[in-house]
Amino acid sequence: VNLTVLAFLVLYYVVVLAIGAWAMRRGAGDDLEGFLLGGRKVGPLVTALTLQSTSMSGYMFLGAGALAFSHGYWALWYAAGDVGGGVLNLSLIGRRMRKLSQMLGSLTCIEYLERRYPSPATRLIAAGLTVFLLSFYVLAQFIAGGKGMALVTGLPYWVALLVAVAVIIVYTFLGGYLAVAYTDFFQSLVMLVGVLWILAASIAHLGGLGSANRAIAAVDPSLLSVWGRDFVHQGQWGVVLGALLVFSIGYMGWPHVVTRHMACRGRRRRAWRAPTPRSGTCCSCPPLTSSGSWPSSSCPASTTPSWPSSACPRRCCPAP
Amino acid sequence: VFRLPWSTTLLLLGAPLAWILYTLGFLAVSRDWERDEVDEP
Numbered sequence: 227v228n229l230t231v232l233a234f235l236v237l238y239y240v241v242v243l244a245i246g247a248w249a250m251r252r253g254a255g256d257d258l259e260g261f262l263l264g265g266r267k268v269g270p271l272v273t274a275l276t277l278q279s280t281s282m283s284g285y286m287f288l289g290a291g292a293l294a295f296s297h298g299y300w301a302l303w304y305a306a307g308d309v310g311g312g313v314l315n316l317s318l319i320g321r322r323m324r325k326l327s328q329m330l331g332s333l334t335c336i337e338y339l340e341r342r343y344p345s346p347a348t349r350l351i352a353a354g355l356t357v358f359l360l361s362f363y364v365l366a367q368f369i370a371g372g373k374g375m376a377l378v379t380g381l382p383y384w385v386a387l388l389v390a391v392a393v394i395i396v397y398t399f400l401g402g403y404l405a406v407a408y409t410d411f412f413q414s415l416v417m418l419v420g421v422l423w424i425l426a427a428s429i430a431h432l433g434g435l436g437s438a439n440r441a442i443a444a445v446d447p448s449l450l451s452v453w454g455r456d457f458v459h460q461g462q463w464g465v466v467l468g469a470l471l472v473f474s475i476g477y478m479g480w481p482h483v484v485t486r487h488m489a490c491r492g493r494r495r496r497a498w499r500a501p502t503p504r505s506g507t508c509c510s511c512p513p514l515t516s517s518g519s520w521p522s523s524s525c526p527a528s529t530t531p532s533w534p535s536s537a538c539p540r541r542c543c544p545a546p
Numbered sequence: 547v548f549r550l551p552w553s554t555t556l557l558l559l560g561a562p563l564a565w566i567l568y569t570l571g572f573l574a575v576s577r578d579w580e581r582d583e584v585d586e587p
Contacts, residue, residue, distance in 0.1 A: 243572040299554045306561030310568060321579065435548040443549070452554050 227317035231378050238416070242409045249401025249408060261402035262333045263489040268407050273490040276410035278312050280486065281477050282417065288370050298442060298449025300459060303466055316487075323487035335484040340465045356481055366518075403489055423534050 255261050268276070283526030288307070294301035323338075332338035336356060340349045371394075379386065397405045434439035442449050446456075453460040477483050547555045 298559075299550070302554070302557050302561070309562055310565035313565065313569050313572065317576070318569075339547060437550040450550055450554060451550075452557050 227381055228272075228378070232381075235375065235379060239389075241412060242393060242397050243400075245408045245412065246397030246400035246405040249405035252401075253403065254402040254404040259333055260404070263485070264402070264404035264407060266328065266489055267491045268404070269491050270491045272407050272411045273486055274312075274316075276407040277315065277483060277486045279410035279414035279417065280482055281311060281315075281480070282414075285366075285370075287417075288374060297454040297458075298446075299452055300454035302452060302471060303469035305472040306502075307472065311474045311477045314474055315483065319478055319484070320487045320490070323484055324490055326486040332488070335481045335488070338484075338488070340420040360481065403485065407486075407489065 229438065249264075253260055259265055290301060290304065293304065326342065327333075327338050330338060330341040332341055336349060336352045339352045353485065368387065368391050371390035372383055375386035375390050376383045381389075397409055401408075429435060429438065432441060439450060446458050448454070451457060451460075458466055547559075550558065
């Protein structure tokens with residue numbers, strides 16, 4: 227167990243739990259709208275960053291790096307869609323969801339659908355699909371959280387999983403959506419700094435972008451192509467289209483993302499035009515993808531896809 | 547660029563550029579949104 231990493235992790239958990247307690251004292255539990263939507267008073271900056279933070283799932287921090295480690299620059303197709311997902315989401319449905327959900331008095335996206343399209347079947351189908359699909363999604367996030375924590379701390383996986391899940395549940399129950407939004411805000415800043423740090427350190431470690439790519443080519447030249455290792459996806463435009471769309475239009479249907487629109491403060495504010503998601507995703511997607519490619523050049527013998535997520539920062543960043 | 551094939555370079559630089567242009571277009575289209583909503587209840 228790395229005690230320095232553990233100390234920072236404990237500090238991080240203390241901060242998010244404190245945010246949960248602060249949200250509770252701020253009246254998050256006074257009524258249902260306060261608990262579920264933060265009273266629809268969450269500002270544009272926090273809305274923008276919580277939107278991005280909640281969209282940047284375990285895939286982005288473990289899966290994207292692993293994909294790039296296995297298939298090189300092919301992973302850029304996913305990043306290409308992901309970079310614009312936030313602004314597409316805000317520009318197309320943000321303002322509309324905020325206005326319509328308030329007009330219809332909806333506190334959840336399922337309630338919104340039920341009132342927008344009145345039918346007993348609407349709630350049944352929407353709730354059924356949400357519970358079924360989000361169960362797997364949330365499970366994947368929990369596993370990613372546990373694996374990520376186990377990788378960086380050296381704790382057993384089951385301990386890491388329990389701690390990560392417990393902290394999330396506690397701060398969510400304490401402060402409802404307000405706690406979630408502000409912890410997301412804090413987390414997104416941590417993620418942004420971390421990702422940019424890894425990017426800069428990786429480039430410095432490998433001697434520049436040109437050197438990094440030359441080293442990748444030495445492992446397997448096909449990793450530099452946009453078609454994957456051994457050009458396995460060459461000409462598969464349907465797969466390419468799926469990779470582009472899954473994280474660009476995919477965001478718009480996620481209930482936990484739609485909730486961010488509904489909770490944003492005042493329709494007259496500039497939230498829907500906030501440039502933050504744009505800069506946030508621009509900064510995070512390519513580095514995450516690239517930092518998965520570059521370890522393949524410095525450790526070609528590794529066959530563990532999750533290796534880049536922990537080993538790249540450990541190898542490239544200065545030890546604390 | 548950076549010892550990458552031209553197609554990879556195009557994707558690496560072209561995709562962010564396309565989204566930046568989209569964002570600029572959106573900012574232009576939505577510049578009157580706040581004024582439009584002043585009279586709403």
